[in-house]
Amino acid sequence: NGAVMGFGQSAWMNIILDQFDNIVMNVANSYRLQEECDVCALVMAKYRGTINLGEFKAVMLASLRSLVPKDWDGDHEVAWGWLWENVERMLKNLMGKPQVQEKALERLIMS
Numbered sequence: 001n002g003a004v005m006g007f008g009q010s011a012w013m014n015i016i017l018d019q020f021d022n023i024v025m026n027v028a029n030s031y032r033l034q035e036e037c038d039v040c041a042l043v044m045a046k047y048r049g050t051i052n053l054g055e056f057k058a059v060m061l062a063s064l065r066s067l068v069p070k071d072w073d074g075d076h077e078v079a080w081g082w083l084w085e086n087v088e089r090m091l092k093n094l095m096g097k098p099q100v101q102e103k104a105l106e107r108l109i110m111s
Contacts, residue, residue: 012051013059015043027083037087041094045102053091057084 019040026032044051064080065072 010052010055012044012047012049013056015047016040016056019043023087024083033087034090037090038094041091042098044091044095045098051095053088057081057088060084 019036022036023033023040026036061077061080061084064076068076
């Protein structure tokens, strides 16, 4: 759905997709969910380019709607939207931090 929606060049979405199953499976465990977001943020820190996390939500919801069109309703929309808004908040809080931490860790190791 991402390519159809014009996001085919957004290679960063694949980083999130690689981690998405773990994110969904651990939604009930806030500590583990944070760990999954930490891992995702570390991988995304190596990505060179623009990341717009809001685009992922649109693609995610469109994909889910097309997978279960008969069962999809407003409750599903709210639940999946809630999940992504929380993940997006956690990822945004981490953006830029891995680069700073990497430099500090390198200085520590080299000293």
